[in-house]
Amino acid sequence: MRKYWQIAKGRMQENTAYSAWYWAGTASAVMRLLIIYFFWQAVYANQTTIQNINLETMLTYIVIAMLLQGFVGGVGNELAENIKDGQVAIELMRPYDMIFKMFAVDIGGKIMYLIQGTIPMLLIAYFFMDISFPKSPETILLFGVSALAGIWIGTFFDFLVGVLAFWTVNVWGVRVLKESLITFFSGALVPITLFPDWLRTITEFLPFQAMVYLPVSIFSGLISGTEAYMALGVQLFWLVSLYVLVRFIWSQAIKQITIFGG
Amino acid sequence: MITVENLKKEYKLVKRDPGLKGAMKSLFNRKYETKHAVKGIDFTIEQGETVGYIGSNGAGKSTTIKMLTGILTPTSGKVTVNGLVPYENRQKNAVNIGAVFGQRTQLFWDIPVRESYNLLKHIYEIPEQEYQETIEMFTEVLNLESLLGIPVRQLSLGQKMRCELAAAFLHRPKVVYLDEPTIGLDIAVKVKIRKFIKEMNQRWGTTVLLTTHDMQDIEEICDRIIIIDGGTILYDGGLDEIKKQFGQKRVIHFELADKEKFELPSALNGQVEVLPNEEETKISLSFDHEAVKSSFVISEMMSMYEIGDLNIADPKIETIVEDLYNKQEQGEEHEKVLANS
Ligand SMILES: Nc1ncnc2c1ncn2[C@@H]1O[C@H](COP(=O)(O)OP(=O)(O)OP(=O)(O)O)[C@@H](O)[C@H]1O
Ligand SMILES: [Mg+2]
Numbered sequence: 077m078r079k080y081w082q083i084a085k086g087r088m089q090e091n092t093a094y095s096a097w098y099w100a101g102t103a104s105a106v107m108r109l110l111i112i113y114f115f116w117q118a119v120y121a122n123q124t125t126i127q128n129i130n131l132e133t134m135l136t137y138i139v140i141a142m143l144l145q146g147f148v149g150g151v152g153n154e155l156a157e158n159i160k161d162g163q164v165a166i167e168l169m170r171p172y173d174m175i176f177k178m179f180a181v182d183i184g185g186k187i188m189y190l191i192q193g194t195i196p197m198l199l200i201a202y203f204f205m206d207i208s209f210p211k212s213p214e215t216i217l218l219f220g221v222s223a224l225a226g227i228w229i230g231t232f233f234d235f236l237v238g239v240l241a242f243w244t245v246n247v248w249g250v251r252v253l254k255e256s257l258i259t260f261f262s263g264a265l266v267p268i269t270l271f272p273d274w275l276r277t278i279t280e281f282l283p284f285q286a287m288v289y290l291p292v293s294i295f296s297g298l299i300s301g302t303e304a305y306m307a308l309g310v311q312l313f314w315l316v317s318l319y320v321l322v323r324f325i326w327s328q329a330i331k332q333i334t335i336f337g338g
Numbered sequence: 339m340i341t342v343e344n345l346k347k348e349y350k351l352v353k354r355d356p357g358l359k360g361a362m363k364s365l366f367n368r369k370y371e372t373k374h375a376v377k378g379i380d381f382t383i384e385q386g387e388t389v390g391y392i393g394s395n396g397a398g399k400s401t402t403i404k405m406l407t408g409i410l411t412p413t414s415g416k417v418t419v420n421g422l423v424p425y426e427n428r429q430k431n432a433v434n435i436g437a438v439f440g441q442r443t444q445l446f447w448d449i450p451v452r453e454s455y456n457l458l459k460h461i462y463e464i465p466e467q468e469y470q471e472t473i474e475m476f477t478e479v480l481n482l483e484s485l486l487g488i489p490v491r492q493l494s495l496g497q498k499m500r501c502e503l504a505a506a507f508l509h510r511p512k513v514v515y516l517d518e519p520t521i522g523l524d525i526a527v528k529v530k531i532r533k534f535i536k537e538m539n540q541r542w543g544t545t546v547l548l549t550t551h552d553m554q555d556i557e558e559i560c561d562r563i564i565i566i567d568g569g570t571i572l573y574d575g576g577l578d579e580i581k582k583q584f585g586q587k588r589v590i591h592f593e594l595a596d597k598e599k600f601e602l603p604s605a606l607n608g609q610v611e612v613l614p615n616e617e618e619t620k621i622s623l624s625f626d627h628e629a630v631k632s633s634f635v636i637s638e639m640m641s642m643y644e645i646g647d648l649n650i651a652d653p654k655i656e657t658i659v660e661d662l663y664n665k666q667e668q669g670e671e672h673e674k675v676l677a678n679s
Contacts, residue, residue, distance in 0.1 A: 082460035090448040165409045166444045171432040172461060334411040334425060337349055337404065 079172060080180040087184025098192060105146070105193040106200060112138055113205055127270055129298070136207040136296040137267050141288050143194050143201075144223060145264040148230030148287045151182040152238025156247050159239070164333060175235070175326055182231055210295060218304050222291035225311040230258070230287040232318035239322075242329045263289030267298060283314045340383040340406065340513065340545065345415035347376040347401050375401040377569035378415065385512065386543040388536075390560035390577075392550065394663055398569040399549040400439075403515050406547070407437055420512055433462065436506035440518035443498065444505060445490045451501050452486040455508060462509035469508075476504040479534050496527040503531060507538050513545040514538075520555055532558045553659065565659065567666050580658060588627040592639055593619050593646035603638045610635060619646070 092098060116138055120131040129137075155178055158164050167174050201207055210216050237254045241247045259265060261284035268279050268289045279285050290307040293299040299307055353369040354360050376398040383389055393399050404410040405417055408424030408431050417424060424431045437444075445454040459469045477483050480500045490498060499519065506514055516535070520528045536559055538544050548559060556563060556577070563580060565573040573580060594600060600621055602612060609630050613622040623635060632650060639645060 079460045079463070082457055086446060086449060086453065086457045089453060090446065163442065165404070166439070166442055168409050168428055169407050169432050169435070169437060170461060171429045173429070331411075334409060335350075337401070337410055 080176055083172075083177055083180040084184035084187065087181045088188050091185060091188040101189075102192050102196055105197055109139065109142060109197045109200060112142060129267065129269070132206055132208055133296050133298070134267075135205060136209075137292055137298065139197075139201050139205065139207050140295050141264045141292045143197055144226065144288050144292060145259075145262070146189055146193055147186055147227045148234075148258065148262065148264075150231040150234030150238070151178050151185070152234035152236070153251065154178070154181070155235065155238035156241030156251075159242050159329070159333070160247065168330070168334070174330075175322065178235065179231065186227075208296075210297065215294065215297075215300070215304075218308070219291055219295045222294050222304075222308055222311060225308070225315055226287045226291045229283055229311065229314050229318060230262075232315070232322050233258075233283060233287075235322050236318065236325060239325050239329050242332060258284055258287065261285060262287045263292070267293065269298065283318065286311045286314045339385055339418075339420060340381075340547070341416070341418050342379060342381050342402075342406075343416040344378045344380060345376060345402070345405065345417055346374070346378050346413045347398075347405060347410060348413045349373040349375055374569055376405070376412075376566075379566065379569075379571050381564055381571065381574055383545060383547065385545055386539070387562060388539050388546045388548070388560045390548050390550065390556035390563040391566065392553075392556065392563060392659060393566040393572075397566045399566060400517055402566070403437075403517050403547065403549065406513075407435060407515060408432070433509070434512045436509065436511040436514040438499075438502050438506045438514075438516045438519045440499075440521040443490060443502065445498075445501060447491050448489055450487050450489050451482070451493075454490065454501075455486075455505065458505060458508050464509050468510070472508060472510065476507070476534075479537060480504055480530060496523050499523060499527065499531065503534060507544070510542055511544065513547070516546065516548045516550075518549055518551070520550055520552055528552070528555070535559050565662060567663060572662055572666060587624055588632060589613065589622055589624045589651040590632065590635060591615070591620055591622045591649045591651065592643075593648065594621055595619075595644045595646060597621060600643070603642050605638050606630070606635060 113135065116131070116134055120126070120134070124130060126134065158167065164174070167177070170177070202209075210219065234254075237250060240250060244250055261268075261279050261282050263279075263285055268276055268285055271279060279289075286307075290299070290311060294304050294307065349372070351371045351373055353371045355363055379398075379402065391399050391402065401410065405412050406419060406424060408426075408428040411425045419431060420434050422431045422434070445451065446457065449457075455473060458464075459466075464472070477486070480503065482500060482504060485493060485497050485501060490501065493501065503516075503519060506516070514535075519535075520531060523531070532555060535546060535548070539546050539559075546559065548555065550556065560577060562576050563573070564571060575583075597619055602610065602623075606623075606625075610623050610625040613624050615622045623639075625635060636648065639648075
């Protein structure tokens with residue numbers, strides 16, 4: 077356990093190595109937040125509700141979704157690079173589990189992002205924007221659990237796409253596809269309730285909504301009560317399925333690497 | 339201890355016809371080509387041995403080492419390292435081995451070397467005290483002091499290699515594999531690195547398996563060499579033995595006042611060969627030192643010519659190995675001719 081924590085710390089250190097970029101990251105995060113905030117204010121200029129969602133709920137949803145989306149990615153990219161340039165070979169000679177190691181690296185990166193991106197955005201949102209924070213401790217707790225589940229679902233999915241690099245020539249294409257699928261279907265742009273019915277039905281069968289839409293809906297009150305617990309159930313399903321899939325695909329990839337020589 | 343029995347590795351390559359048409363064709367109908375990189379080799383290496391593993395480009399050295407580290411799964415045959423099958427117990431095996439691959443870095447790119455070592459300390463669960471001692475010693479032997487604070491990406495090749503080497507030995511592994519650790523380095527760094535490897539071997543009894551194209555590395559570090567060519571082992575034995583066995587040829591270079599008039603003394607006829615020598619005043623004689631004594635050759639020469647200077651060349655492992663490769667090649671060609679006729 078300790079070694080994985082040290083690996084996470086190593087990544088945190090690496091991320092501070094480029095200190096100019098460190099603050100650029102913060103600036104760009106805050107920028108995006110402002111843009112999205114004023115955009116929705118403008119959308120609501122001529123109406124008080126859209127599909128029964130008022131401005132305050134919408135802003136709450138959008139801002140929290142944006143904060144959460146920052147954690148939904150993973151280290152798939154890096155894994156893909158490692159596989160392509162043969163660096164995995166070195167990794168296979170280390171006394172650790174490569175998947176856990178990559179997760180540790182990811183956690184390190186996310187802790188840095190939390191400090192550099194999320195916390196500044198959250199402070200600005202809290203003090204300067206009209207968003208409503210949940211009142212009941214139960215909702216906060218539910219959101220916490222659901223957000224963590226969403227983050228891990230996103231991480232597993234990203235890992236999965238990364239390992240696919242092993243079988244695909246055009247890694248870049250796969251990644252772009254993945255990014256746009258996630259942005260759209262996870263509900264990071266707009267709440268999925270605004271989708272037309274047929275699209276919503278599709279979305280419900282995909283893992284993406286479990287990454288952002290479900291936890292943020294709990295936070296902003298779009299989902300509550302039994303529905304919230306059902307949402308957690310759906311997330312649990314995806315969490316377990318994706319993890320099993322990650323393990324399986326990874327073991328296949330290792331088999332290939334050690335037979336074909338990378 | 340390392341044991342290898344009838345170890346084979348075949349690579350499967352997808353065969354592609356050239357051009358777009360070929361690419362399309364290979365989508366539907368994949369043809370594989372098999373490359374026999376290692377063709378059934380055997381050897382045993384005891385704890386504490388220093389073994390040079392040499393052979394020409396593409397001979398199968400790296401492939402063998404990768405199988406020993408567990409990175410590659412053999413096609414067939416047996417391999418164990420300290421009782422473990424590397425490709426089945428990768429993580430357990432990892433604790434007992436260290437490795438340097440000349441072209442790859444295993445340090446973390448963006449953080450200072452010292453932090454990399456610190457991370458390795460945790461990854462290999464090295465006790466703090468042991469770690470401190472090790473670092474102190476490495477710093478001294480490899481002159482790392484000024485490098486420890488610098489991120490790896492800012493180091494020169496030679497500086498990086500010194501750091502890599504320290505990383506490979508940091509957890510005091512039983513076995514260290516070094517795949518071309520001196521590639522592209524200047525003499526001063528090579529000397530430092532050789533000294534370090536030797537010292538680690540003597541101090542901790544670390545088994546060292548080293549591949550290199552620099553025979554000086556072998557002469558200075560290794561007690562034993564294994565020569566591989568085309569995936570099969572040509573020679574396995576002590577460094578001294580190979581010199582005795584194949585290096586009975588001695589060469590003496592004489593500096594003559596007048597080379598034009600040179601003729602081989604009749605007493606040496608049939609036993610001594612005149613080698614081509616570009617230099618105007620020099621003549622080189624080669625002979626089997628079991629059959630003819632050097633002193634006899636010299637005295638014969640001196641009685642007939644005015645000798646300015648002379649120089650007896652040691653049998654160099656380099657020339658021996660070159661001879662071996664050449665013999666093998668000629669043998670192969672010979673076989674081909676036979677097969678064709
Ligand atoms: N991943 C791979 N896929 C297919 N063939 C490979 C692969 N790796 C090596 N080979 C082939 O196997 C043979 C042995 O290669 P290997 O890398 O073991 O040689 P080597 O002795 O280390 O050579 P060098 O001195 O050039 O490093 C070569 O013919 C090489 O082309
Ligand atoms: Mg090689």
